[in-house]
Amino acid sequence: MEVKKILEAAATGDVAILNEISHLTNAVNLLCSTVDEGANNIIHIAVKNDREIFIGKALQMVPQILLCKKNNKGRNVFHLAAERGHKQIVEALADSFHRAAKVPHTGQEEEVRVEIGSDQPPWIERDLKGVNPLHIAIKGDHQEVAMYLLSLDPLELICDACDEDGGSPLYLAIEKGWEEAALKMLEVKDIPYNQPNYRNPLSVAPYCSEKVFKKLLKEYPTLAKKNNKRQEIFLHEWVDEVENHKPDALKWLSQDDPTLPDWSNVLKRVICHKNNFGNNPLHIAARVGYVEAAELLVGAYSQGQDQGEGEDQPPWLQQNKYGATPLLMALEHRQEAVALCLLKVDPASQCKIASKSKESPLFLAVQNRCVKVAKEMIKSHKRWNVHDVALHTGPNKQNPLHVASNCSDIADVLTRSYPEWAESQDINGNTPLDKAAKAGNMELIKSLMECSGSENAPKAWIKACEGGHTKAILEFISIQYGRSGFLELYEQQTDTPLHHICLKCEKEYDEFFSIPEVETLKDKKDKDGATPLHRAIERKDEYLLKYYYVKDSMCKRLGLNPRIRTSYVQPKTNLGEMRGTMSVVAALLATITFAAGIQVPGGYKNSLEYAALGRKGAFLVFLISDTYAMCCSLLVLFCLIWAMGLDPDKSLLLIDLSVTILQHSLVGTLLAFMTGVFVVVSHETLWAAIVVIFMCSLVPFIAYKKILLKLLQKFIPTAQ
Incomplete structure (x- = not known):
């Protein structure tokens, strides 16, 4: 009989073909040798097409042999039935295997069985990727099929499998939130879930239930210390994946359980555990902004006097490989609520620690606009008795006032609390007033000028000009120097705002030139003998050039055409x-x-x-x-x-x-x-x-x- 005809019968469920074959002397060999291009036998094909009657008839003819044969992917019929989620077919296949195990093999059946080389039940067999039928049923959300497979023996061999990603059936069931299946698998003892190639089931416990979590810890206590490839333990993953967890999962950690011996000390060691980047779980909570986790971890660690074996510092003072504490990390990621939570415990010690890039907590709070945190630090410094130099630090010798332009709400408080910072210079010689002028922050400029004047930043007004901040320029002209004083300053410095100004439109230039003091400076020369028009040509300021060309006669008087753009020849060249x-x-x-x-x-x-x-x-x-x-x-x-x-x-x-x-x-x-x-x-x-x-x-x-x-x-x- 043609192979193609038998395969088509398996796909369509044509039982008549099996009746014809049953009268042949080589029926067993014929059915076992009939496979398609993917090495799928007739049971494989019938299972794929849900042909339950055909499967029952075929199993009466060759019960055990076809159940154990694998296709090119290493899968037998149980793999395919689990993938389809057809519980009745899985039950029929298992019953057939059990019946066949009690019946003596015929000569043909024994010959084929030896060729297959497998004596173990087909439902525990693994394919080329290490996956058994239970894996497939769980991944496919076929809970009834999974529970039926768990009712088969030997249960320890079913649960022992691990796919190429390190996922065991227990891990997958807990991840799906299948409490009944997980508890069933936890009845098995001595499964090596703590081996390096197994993913930690404890890391996905929040997807399931507290009962499963406690059972895991009781049966496999070493899972609490098991690391993944990033040297993270389960608590790192709990905090990092909070959005997908049950809301009260973290509270399971803080509840004492007599069935978990020494859990308090174990939890403290877990809280202090660092990953490859030196981050403990509190760092992760600070990064993702998980306030409840931060509160719980701090509270759980603070309950007892013992800080845990091998740990010299509590978790909120530990620094990662970049020198950042959880407080610094919270401020860096603008997680203000977490930062305020951390400041409730040992604030004096936390505020003394700067990162490797010399960023102090107060500096980061001001830089990243964490106003509440910055005010709380400033308000409480005297109460904490903290006067360490780390409070002043930032990259390149900056202090918090250098970056206060980002946080106008805190500018006045900073200048009143730390007036000496207004006079300090960074590595490039810029004072906070220079930075404020460049940013055009009026509130900070006023606070700094009232605090220390401009003696330490005589060129700050140039920064305002280059940034195009006309209000800031007027602030310097009117408040710092006075109208007449600014003209005297020009005579001393041989420089004017017009030599540096860079506005965004013609209207702004019209308003700027409407100031009488500015109008008188439009023909002045700097120390190099260049007028504002020369500088405008150099920086290609088309709006200022247009003003001079259209509304002023200076271009004609100097013999210049601002519309001409040259690369090598200057306008006044011979x-x-x-x-x-x-x-x-x-x-x-x-x-x-x-x-x-x-x-x-x-x-x-x-x-x-x-x-x-x-x-x-x-x-x-x-x-x-x-x-x-x-x-x-x-x-x-x-x-x-x-x-x-x-x-x-x-x-x-x-x-x-x-x-x-x-x-x-x-x-x-x-x-x-x-x-x-x-x-x-x-x-x-x-x-x-x-x-x-x-x-x-x-x-x-x-x-x-x-x-x-x-x-x-x-x-x-x-x-x-």
Whole structure:
């Protein structure tokens, strides 16, 4: 009989085919050898298609043999039945196996059974991924099938399996919240759940029930100390996954149970346990903002006098690998409620600890706008008697006032409580007033100026100008110096707000220039002799340029057009001298490249009068680069000729463009020289050709403007 016909019968449930086969002498061998491309036998296929009647008939013919055979994925029929969630089929398969176990094997059946090589029940067999039918039933949410499989023997072998992710049936059942199934599996003793490849069932206990949690701890107390790959124990995962847990799960920890010996000390050690990053569970609660967990962990640790074996510090004082305590971590992640909770216990000790980046609790509270925490710290410092220098610290020698611009609500309290901070400078020489001016924080500027004035930050008003904060600028003009005093300050510093101002629109400039003191400064020059207009051109401030061009006659008086953007030529450059110099250079380059194109490297063939090296690749590069350089030089000459007869603005643009083209000509000439030397010399002295190419290749990089200026400043001190 055709194999294809038998397989189709199994899929459709056609029992008539089985009746025909039953009369054959080789019926058992035929049914056992009939498989599809995936090595699925007729029972596999019938189970996939829920053909219960066909399965019953087939099992009467070959009960045990087909139950044990596996497909290419290592799965037998119990795996597939569990995946389908068909309890009646699973029961029928198990009953058939039990009946067959009591009946002596025929010769054909014994031969096939030996070939399979398995004497254990098929419901405990594992596939290629280590998964048994119970795993599949639990993952597929087939609770009835799972409970039936748990009623089969041997239970310890069913529960002992572990998939490739480390999940045991117990772990999966607890994760699903199946209390009955979990308690059934916990009846088995000595399952190695504490082995490295097993995931800790205790870590998912909050998904299930307190009864399962207590049973786990009682039967397997070592699970409380079991680490995962990140060296985290169950409590780390409880706190981190709080959103998916039962709301009262953490309270299970604090309840004494006579069945759990020495649980109080065990819990303290668990609370102090650190993962790979040095974070204990209290760090995790601070990071995720789990206030209830923080309160419970602190309370549970504080109940007794003993701090736990091997721990020198309580968990709220422990630092991770970055030096952060739970309080610092809460402030870093802006978890203000957790921070306030932590400050209720030993606040003096917590406030003295700064991170490895020198961030103190008060600094982080101000920086991350934790106003309530910052005020509580400041209010209670005297009560705690804390005056450690760590309170002042921040990165780069900053103090909390340097970052108070982020937290205006605390600015006034800080300046009144710590007036000495207003005068300190960070590593870059900036005072808190400089930072406040740059941020344009008016409240902080007023507080700082009332506290210490501006003697330690004479250039703070420049920061306000660069940030475009007009109100802050007016604050400096009117309050700090006075209207007349600010003009005197300009005379001393030879600098004005207009040299630095950078506003966002024309309207803001109109309002700014409406101030009489500012209007008088628009023609003033700084120490370098530059007017505000020159500085506006340098930083390409189109709104200020438009004001000068449209609403002021200064551009016309100075002979400037703010609409012109040049890269190399400044507006006040002597164009005649520059044009004459560039024309000489361009003409010289045109002459050199023209001569090189006629007198080609390697010369000509005497008889045929063509280039001797014309087929060389390097020669072709030489020819193209030489032609490019000559054309660029000639184009520069044409631009300079045209520039002589045009108006100043267009002449300026043409000369600026000529500088760019002339640079291309220089590079082309350099490339032509390199390839010309290479094509002539390389076949005799290759090293010399390489040296020439290397030296010439350095020229464009060294000649780059920024690099050249740095080299001048480094090797010629007077160039600074």
